[in-house]
Amino acid sequence: MSSAFVHIVDDDKAVRESLGDLLRSMNYRTTLHGSASEFLDVALPDAPACLVLDIRLPGTSGLELQEYLTRVNIRLPVILITGFGDIPMSVKGMRAGAVDFLTKPIRDQDLLDAVAAAIRMDQHRRQEVVQIAELQKQYALLTLREQQVVEHVASGLMNKQIAIELSISEVTVKMHRRSAKRKLGAKSVATLVRMVGVLHAQKRGG
Amino acid sequence: MKLENETAELELIAKAFQAIAKEISYGGLADALLKTALRHSGAVRGAVLLSEGGELLAKADATFPREKAKVFASQPSVREFQLPDDLSERVFMRQETVVRDDSRKGAALIDRAECPTGPNVTVLCQPLIHQGQTVGALYLESEAAPALFTPRCLSVMSMLASQAAVSFESAQLFEALRETNMWMVRGQQIGRMGSYRWNTRTLLSRASRECYRIFDIGLDINPVPFETFRACVHPDDLPDLEKALAGAVSAKSPFSHEYRVVHRDGTILHVVAVGQFDLSPAGDVELEGIITDVTEQKVSEQAVADARAALARAARLASLGELAGSIIHEVNQPLTAIRASADACLRWLAREPADTDEARRSALRVVEQSRRATNVVGGLRSLVRDSHLRFADVHVNETIEEVLVLLKRELELAGVALKTAFDETLPPIEADRVQLQQVVLNLVRNAVEAMASVDGVRALSISSRVADGHVSVSIADTGVGVDPASAEHLFAALYTTKGEGLGLGLSICRKIVVAHGGRLWAEKNTTHGATFTFTLPARQFRRLSGSN
Numbered sequence: 046m047s048s049a050f051v052h053i054v055d056d057d058k059a060v061r062e063s064l065g066d067l068l069r070s071m072n073y074r075t076t077l078h079g080s081a082s083e084f085l086d087v088a089l090p091d092a093p094a095c096l097v098l099d100i101r102l103p104g105t106s107g108l109e110l111q112e113y114l115t116r117v118n119i120r121l122p123v124i125l126i127t128g129f130g131d132i133p134m135s136v137k138g139m140r141a142g143a144v145d146f147l148t149k150p151i152r153d154q155d156l157l158d159a160v161a162a163a164i165r166m167d168q169h170r171r172q173e174v175v176q177i178a179e180l181q182k183q184y185a186l187l188t189l190r191e192q193q194v195v196e197h198v199a200s201g202l203m204n205k206q207i208a209i210e211l212s213i214s215e216v217t218v219k220m221h222r223r224s225a226k227r228k229l230g231a232k233s234v235a236t237l238v239r240m241v242g243v244l245h246a247q248k249r250g251g
Numbered sequence: 252m253k254l255e256n257e258t259a260e261l262e263l264i265a266k267a268f269q270a271i272a273k274e275i276s277y278g279g280l281a282d283a284l285l286k287t288a289l290r291h292s293g294a295v296r297g298a299v300l301l302s303e304g305g306e307l308l309a310k311a312d313a314t315f316p317r318e319k320a321k322v323f324a325s326q327p328s329v330r331e332f333q334l335p336d337d338l339s340e341r342v343f344m345r346q347e348t349v350v351r352d353d354s355r356k357g358a359a360l361i362d363r364a365e366c367p368t369g370p371n372v373t374v375l376c377q378p379l380i381h382q383g384q385t386v387g388a389l390y391l392e393s394e395a396a397p398a399l400f401t402p403r404c405l406s407v408m409s410m411l412a413s414q415a416a417v418s419f420e421s422a423q424l425f426e427a428l429r430e431t432n433m434w435m436v437r438g439q440q441i442g443r444m445g446s447y448r449w450n451t452r453t454l455l456s457r458a459s460r461e462c463y464r465i466f467d468i469g470l471d472i473n474p475v476p477f478e479t480f481r482a483c484v485h486p487d488d489l490p491d492l493e494k495a496l497a498g499a500v501s502a503k504s505p506f507s508h509e510y511r512v513v514h515r516d517g518t519i520l521h522v523v524a525v526g527q528f529d530l531s532p533a534g535d536v537e538l539e540g541i542i543t544d545v546t547e548q549k550v551s552e553q554a555v556a557d558a559r560a561a562l563a564r565a566a567r568l569a570s571l572g573e574l575a576g577s578i579i580h581e582v583n584q585p586l587t588a589i590r591a592s593a594d595a596c597l598r599w600l601a602r603e604p605a606d607t608d609e610a611r612r613s614a615l616r617v618v619e620q621s622r623r624a625t626n627v628v629g630g631l632r633s634l635v636r637d638s639h640l641r642f643a644d645v646h647v648n649e650t651i652e653e654v655l656v657l658l659k660r661e662l663e664l665a666g667v668a669l670k671t672a673f674d675e676t677l678p679p680i681e682a683d684r685v686q687l688q689q690v691v692l693n694l695v696r697n698a699v700e701a702m703a704s705v706d707g708v709r710a711l712s713i714s715s716r717v718a719d720g721h722v723s724v725s726i727a728d729t730g731v732g733v734d735p736a737s738a739e740h741l742f743a744a745l746y747t748t749k750g751e752g753l754g755l756g757l758s759i760c761r762k763i764v765v766a767h768g769g770r771l772w773a774e775k776n777t778t779h780g781a782t783f784t785f786t787l788p789a790r791q792f793r794r795l796s797g798s799n
Contacts, residue, residue, distance in 0.1 A: 057587075059584070059588040060588050063588040063620070066609070067592070067595035070595040070613075128579070150583065150590040204413065
């Protein structure tokens with residue numbers, strides 16, 4: 046049994062229940078909500094998930110909810126479901142980063158494909174988050190000198206250059222490099238460089 | 252000697268008459284008169300004064316001509332001309348010819364500042380009289396002995412004066428005529444209105460300048476042959492115009508017709524021609540009238556009509572759109588639930604082992620939601636049931652023509668040429684006139700829209716006929732045509748091949764026709780375009796309202 050969650054927000058009880066029914070038959074766990082605020086009231090489980098969101102909702106609309114989630118950095122993949130004549134809204138939703146949009150009535154295969162893709166995205170994102178956290182933890186274990194050496198390696202300097210830069214001997218540089226690689230679990234210089242890249246990207250991305 | 256003198260005098264007078272008669276302007280006339288008079292009399296100075304409007308000039312001076320009197324010529328030209336009051340009184344009021352010796356003080360022309368003293372001058376002042384009115388005066392001064400103005404000379408002067416008076420009167424008439432004519436030409440220009448006279452026997456027309464502008468015909472063509480006129484008329488409007496002309500000619504009734512004129516550069520003008528019949532001096536029947544260029548009015552009228560049509564269309568679409576949108580939503584919701592639940596049901600059953608409890612729950616939801624959908628459709632059906640048909644005797648041709656009047660501008664704008672072929676023997680049928688017009692309106696609009704993207708000929712033909720107890724009406728266009736395979740889909744609600752619109756038009760048309768006991772179908776034309784035909788029973792059984 047998959048532990049992935051599909052959150053369904055649709056104001057029509059029959060629609061959200063039947064969609065929930067269908068997704069449960071596909072082995073997803075589901076939560077059903079009649080409005081944007083109902084959805085925001087409950088805590089999200091710590092598991093791969095996606096949101097199936099009706100674009101037209103009374104009160105806060107689907108698009109507004111999608112915007113809000115982006116703003117507060119809840120990176121939940123969104124699948125929009127639309128009725129007749131909602132094409133312009135769907136386009137807006139897609140531009141705002143929705144994974145897909147499905148037109149009512151919905152073909153089960155379309156829903157399955159969309160949800161599978163969304164969950165995969167979420168899993169991938171979650172994995173990345175975990176990896177980065179791990180990496181950050183390991184990086185924190187490096188001594189200041191080791192971090193300096195690693196930064197210089199990542200920026201492409203030769204050992205000799207790093208030695209001059211840090212006013213230490215080349216032998217010492219090599220020693221710090223070996224130690225840093227071991228602590229970070231990097232088997233090659235290439236991996237080391239990539240790790241530093243990820244950490245930098247993470248810092249920049251906030 | 253005396254005889255010789257007389258001959259010379261007569262010759263001179265004849266020449267003078269010729270010279271005077273040739274002149275048609277006041278200035279020229281006055282000049283000719285004065286020159287002749289000076290030459291003949293031997294006077295040294297002279298002037299011609301003219302009064303206008305029959306009122307006499309009390310005083311006239313060259314520097315400040317009064318409105319009523321002007322010095323048109325004086326020789327030599329002087330800065331100031333002042334007729335002594337007593338002389339003016341005698342000549343103008345009493346119409347006397349005055350000859351008198353005068354001190355320089357009493358002279359009108361002499362420059363008193365230059366020659367304050369000197370011998371006396373002799374003055375001749377001769378009124379110019381026409382039909383009892385003094386129209387001016389001839390004034391001469393001589394420094395010779397008084398014998399210069401002999402009785403003979405005076406009689407010649409008198410003859411010259413009377414001839415001149417006649418000529419002055421003609422000049423005045425000519426002037427007035429020219430002014431009137433100028434007013435007319437300007438007036439016609441400003442009013443964009445030309446007058447014409449068309450001889451129905453010779454088929455030649457004479458027309459004012461403005462007509463030439465309106466029709467873009469060269470001014471050298473005069474009179475205008477009918478063929479030249481015909482060539483200016485928009486080809487689409489020609490048949491109707493000729494019909495209207497022929498009708499008016501045969502009935503001798505006042506004529507009024509609106510048509511379009513095409514210029515050589517392609518400019519199109521809208522004109523209104525009105526006229527009435529009259530006999531020419533030669534006894535021919537002539538149509539006399541006025542043609543007005545109404546293009547500008549037409550353009551603004553068109554703009555208003557366009558705006559109104561666009562508004563009506565937008566409103567219609569908006570209300571239809573809202574209606575259709577909510578209908579679709581109402582049907583789509585249960586449909587979505589049904590589809591999802593049915594899929595779920597199958598998936599529960601496909602499990603190993605099958606989860607029958609879940610499957611049952613899903614199946615129940617399908618049933619529940621299909622009931623919901625049925626209710627929605629049921630509600631709609633009562634909404635569109637043909638319970639509002641009002642049957643009455645209807646003349647199909649007339650009914651169509653009324654719609655065409657409404658659509659005239661729309662067709663014109665879309666560049667669609669309309670051809671109608673109505674069977675005049677159609678019996679009246681029992682139908683709902685308004686609904687029937689709705690059908691025709693829809694079908695014609697569809698035809699126009701189908702031709703919108705076509706570059707070639709845009710022709711719409713509407714015909715009616717009766718056969719097998721049915722009246723049938725066909726509306727054929729030269730548009731994009733219909734795919735025979737999907738011809739039937741056209742009549743399904745919400746089916747549309749157009750970018751805009753909701754596809755309700757044809758389904759409503761068919762509904763109305765069927766409610767009348769008739770049929771509506773579409774066919775592809777052999778060449779291009781499509782034909783929509785509907786039939787209605789010639790003898791309609793009266794239906795009871797809401798008997799469906």
